[in-house]
Amino acid sequence: xxxxxxxxxxxxxxxxxxxxxxxxxxxxxxxxxxxxxxxxxxxxxxxxxxxxxxxxxxxxxxxxxxxxxxxxxxxxxxxxxxxxxxxxxxxxxxxxxxxxxxxxxxxxxxxxxxxxxxxxxxxxxxxxxxxxxxxxxxxxxxxxxxxxxxxxxxxxxxxxxxxxxxxxxxxxxxxxxxxxxxxxxxxxxxxxxxxxxxxxxxxxxxxxxxxxxxxxxxxxxxxxxxxxxxxxxxxxxxxxxxxxxxxxxxxxxxxxxxxxxxxxxxxxxxxxxxxxxxxxxxxxxxxxxxxxxxxxxxxxxxxxxxxxxxxxxxxxxxxxxxxxxxxxxxxxxxxxxxxxxxxxxxxxxxxxxxxxxxxxxxxxxxxxxxxxxxxxxxxxxxxxxxxxxxxxxxxxxxxxxxxxxxxxxxxxxxxxxxxxxxxxxxxxxxxxxxxxxxxxxxxxxxxx
Ligand SMILES: [Zn+2]
Numbered sequence: 001x002x003x004x005x006x007x008x009x010x011x012x013x014x015x016x017x018x019x020x021x022x023x024x025x026x027x028x029x030x031x032x033x034x035x036x037x038x039x040x041x042x043x044x045x046x047x048x049x050x051x052x053x054x055x056x057x058x059x060x061x062x063x064x065x066x067x068x069x070x071x072x073x074x075x076x077x078x079x080x081x082x083x084x085x086x087x088x089x090x091x092x093x094x095x096x097x098x099x100x101x102x103x104x105x106x107x108x109x110x111x112x113x114x115x116x117x118x119x120x121x122x123x124x125x126x127x128x129x130x131x132x133x134x135x136x137x138x139x140x141x142x143x144x145x146x147x148x149x150x151x152x153x154x155x156x157x158x159x160x161x162x163x164x165x166x167x168x169x170x171x172x173x174x175x176x177x178x179x180x181x182x183x184x185x186x187x188x189x190x191x192x193x194x195x196x197x198x199x200x201x202x203x204x205x206x207x208x209x210x211x212x213x214x215x216x217x218x219x220x221x222x223x224x225x226x227x228x229x230x231x232x233x234x235x236x237x238x239x240x241x242x243x244x245x246x247x248x249x250x251x252x253x254x255x256x257x258x259x260x261x262x263x264x265x266x267x268x269x270x271x272x273x274x275x276x277x278x279x280x281x282x283x284x285x286x287x288x289x290x291x292x293x294x295x296x297x298x299x300x301x302x303x304x305x306x307x308x309x310x311x312x313x314x315x316x317x318x319x320x321x322x323x324x325x326x327x328x329x330x331x332x333x334x335x336x337x338x339x340x341x342x343x344x345x346x347x348x349x350x351x352x353x354x355x356x357x358x359x360x361x362x363x364x365x366x367x368x369x370x371x372x373x374x375x376x377x378x379x380x381x382x383x384x385x386x387x388x389x390x391x392x393x394x395x396x397x398x399x400x401x402x403x404x405x406x407x408x409x410x411x412x413x414x415x416x417x418x419x420x421x422x423x424x425x426x427x428x429x430x431x432x433x434x435x436x437x438x439x440x441x442x443x444x445x446x447x448x
Contacts, residue, residue, distance in 0.1 A: 009031060009032050010029050010030070010031050010360040010364060011029060011030045011031070011364075012026070012027075012028075012029045012030075012364050013025055013026065013027070013028045013029060013030070014026075017030075018064075019047065019049050019051075020047065020063030020064050020065045020067070020069070020082075021047070021049040021051070021052040021061070021063055021064070021069075021080075021082065022049055022050075022051040022052050022119045022302065023064055023119065024051060024119070024122075027050045027051070027313065027314075028047065028048060028049045028050050028051065028079075029047075029048050029360070029364075030045050030046065030047055030048070031045075031046045031048070032044055032045060032046070033045075033046050033083070033087075033091060036091050036092070037091075038087070038090065038091065039090055039091065039093075040090075044087055044091070045083075045084075045087070046072070046081055046082070046083050047069070047081070047082045047083070048075070048079040048080070048081055048082075049079060049080050049082060050078065050079045051119060051122075051302060052080055052119070052302060053074070053078060053080055053292065053302075054292075054297050055071040055074075055080055056071060057071055057072065057073060057097075058070060058071065058097050058100065058101075059071045060085060060101070061082075063082075067084050067085075068084070068085045069082040069083060069084055069085065070082065070083055070084075070085050070088050070097075070101060072088065075357070076355075085101050085102070088101060089101055089102070118300065118301045118302070119301075119302040119303075120301065120302065120303040120304070122290075122304065122310060122311070123206050123207055123304075123308065123309070123310040124207060124310065125207050125208070125209055125310055125311070125312070125313060126207035126208060128233050128235070128237040128239050129237060130201070130207070131208065131209075131237065131238065131239050131240070132237035132238045132239070133200065133201065134197050134200070134201055134205075134208045134211070135208075135230060135238040135239075135240075135241060136238060137193070137196060137197050137200055138168075138193060138197065138221075138228075138241070139166040139168050139228070139230060139238070141187075141188060141192075141193045141196060142168035142169060142170065142171070142187050142188075142193065142228065143168060143169065143186050143187060144162060144167060144168050144169050144227075145169040145185070145186055145187070146186070148169045148227050149162065151227070152167065152227070152337075155337065155341070155429070155433075156341055156429060156430070156432075156433030157337070157340065157341055158344070160322050160344075161322065161340055161341065161344045164322040164344075165229070165230060165319065165340050166230050166238075167227060167228065167229055167230070167340075168187075168227075168228050169185075169186075169187060169225070169226070169227055169228065170187075170190075170221070170223065170224075170225050170226055170227075170228045170243060170287070171185040171187040171188075171189075171190065171225055172185070172224075172225035173190060173224075173225070174189050174190050174191055174220065176225075177189070190220045190221040191214065191218045191219065191220040191221075193221060194211055194218065194219035194220040194221050195218060195219050195220075197211065197219065198211075198219035204308075205219045205308055206308050206310070207310060208310070209240065209241075209286070209287060209288045209289060209290070209309075209310050209311060209312035209313075210222055210223060210241060210287035210288055210289050210309075210312065211289055211308070211309065212289040212306035212307055212308050212309035213307040213308045219308075221287075221289075222287070222288065222289040222306060222309065223243055223285070223287050223288070223289075224243060224245045224248075224285075225243075225245075225246070226243040226244050226245040226246055227243070227244040228241050228242070228243060228244075228287065229241065229242045229243075229244060229284075229336045229337060229340070230242075231315050231316075231317040231336060231352070232317055232318050232319065233315070233316075233318060234318050234371055234374060234375070236318075239315050240286060240287065240312045240313070240315045240317075241286070241287035241312075242284050242285070242286060242287065242317075242336050243284065243285050243286075243287050244283070244284050244337065245283060245284070245285060247259075247280070248280075249261065249262035249278065249279070249280055250278065250279050251265075251277075251278050252277035252278060257278065261278075262276075262278050262280060265278045266278065284335070284336070286311075286312040286313075286314075287312060288309070288310070288311050288312040289304075289306040289308075289309025289310060290304050290306060290309055290310055290311040290312075291304065291305050291306060292304070292305070293305040314354050314355070314358050314361060315354065315361070316351055316352065316353060316354070316358075316361050316362065316371060317336050317339060317351070317352035317354070318349060318351055318352075318371075319336070319339040319340045319342075319343040319349070319350045319351075319352065320343055320349055321343045321344050321346070321347045321348065321349075322344060323344075323347050324347065325343070325347060325348055325349050326347075326348065326349075327349065327375065327378055327379045327380050328379060328380065328381055328382070329348070329380065329381065329382040329383065329384060329414070330348060330349040330350070330351060330375065330380055330382075330383060330384070331343075331346065331348055331349070331350040331351065331383075331384045331385075331386050331418070331428075332350075332351045332353055332359070332362070332383060332384070332385050332386065332387075332404070333350060333351070333352060333353070333386045333387060333427075333428050334352065334353050334354070334355065334356050334387055334388065335352060335427065335429075336352045337429065338350075338352070338427050338428055338429040339351065339352035341429040341432065341433065342386070342428045342429055342432055345432045345433070346432070350386075351371075356387060356396065356397050356400035356401070357396075357400050359400060359403065359404040359407070360407075362404075362407070363407050363408075363411065372408075372411060372413070373411070376411065376413070376448070380413070381413065381414055381446040381448075382413060382414030382415065382416065382445075382446055383408050383413050383414070383415055383416075384415075384416045384417075384418050384440065385401055385404060385405065385408075385415065385416070385417050385418065386417075386418035386428045386438070387400075387401055388426050388427050388428075389419075389420055389421075389422035389425070389426050389427075389431070390422065390426055401417070405417075405443060409443075409444055412446065412447040412448045413446060414442075414444060414445045414446035414447075415442075415443040415444050416440040416441060416442050416443060417440070417441040417443060418438045418439075418440060418441075419438070419439045419440070419441050420436050420437075420438055420439065421436065424436045
């Protein structure tokens with residue numbers, strides 16, 4: 001089940017209000033349900049846990065606060081959405097699930113109360129400055145594969161933009177290289193880069209998302225091979241890496257298969273009214289060395305199967321033009337490659353929001369000032385929202401855009417929505433590369 005966005009007014013968990021499922025004080029968050037709202041007009045609460053997974057809709061668990069919660073969905077970003085059972089019943093009084101959960105008139109008996117998950121303490125990512133040190137070594141040791149460079153050229157990226165943003169290729173895993181003698185790469189082995197980083201970082205790679213220790217105790221790099229796009233913070237530190245993965249296909253056991261084999265299996269399953277277990281991989285993912293240990297999960301323990309590894313978290317990317325960029329107004333879009341190309345053509349700062357629903361990263365309350373408040377202090381007055389052109393018929397994107405506009409209005413920023421003809425390109429980058437001109441739909445002017 002895929003829940004695009006649920007509820008309004010996001011609020012991060014914090015020390016005084018930790019996540020009742022994983023007990024962490026960051027990354028998980030709360031919202032208020034809006035569809036349907038609370039019948040008594042109160043706020044209500046939905047909890048998005050970013051760490052506990054493996055629950056299906058309707059399954060119940062006990063939170064560390066002692067309340068019983070029901071899983072009401074899973075987001076495409078990997079969060080599990082929970083709601084207190086009593087609240088769920090109040091909001092959905094006449095549904096089958098409410099009845100199963102013991103709603104009015106039914107004997108509460110068949111609800112399975114499971115023991116709470118135990119979450120092993122996770123390694124936290126290092127500071128932005130330290131991550132920048134580690135990832136700078138990574139991008140200095142890896143080169144961009146000529147084939148990948150051609151692909152970027154086809155997408156409209158110039159060599160200047162590639163060099164300015166330090167885009168390189170992540171070779172296939174070392175084991176793949178040893179087993180496939182035909183595979184050739186311009187790049188060193190992953191473990192050689194991993195070890196170089198470990199030495200430079202004082203002997204440890206803990207806290208660097210993407211790095212982990214292999215069975216021989218050597219530092220190496222996790223993830224599928226592909227194009228590595230650095231993600232920069234406001235100050236120009238590389239705080240994360242995104243991998244643009246080549247299209248590839250896997251069978252239900254994770255073995256490589258051809259596109260034809262995948263399509264055949266998909267068609268066969270469809271004919272039987274089913275879905276294939278074969279998967280098509282592609283697009284973008286975070287470079288991270290975190291994956292839930294499946295065996296431990298069976299015992300309701302959440303732990304990382306990568307030794308010394310960690311998650312990368314969700315980051316905003318700030319992309320500049322190789323030329324001069326003005327801070328007075330900035331663009332917001334979704335996708336790093338898009339942001340890099342647009343920053344160059346528009347000669348502006350373009351912020352990459354990792355998934356339209358992640359716009360809360362721009363302004364969410366936390367212990368440190370939000371990126372938007374920092375930009376405001378540095379002279380930013382207006383924000384141009386430039387999500388993909390299909391937003392007009394994509395409810396989730398439109399809803400996310402409205403949420404962002406509300407938050408920006410509250411902060412007093414001037415706001416414009418970038419509009420363009422979808423026929424000339426769905427994404428901001430395609431459209432600009434095709435020589436299009438943006439039409440600005442002004443929402444409000446700056447009030448500070
Ligand atoms: Zn949580």
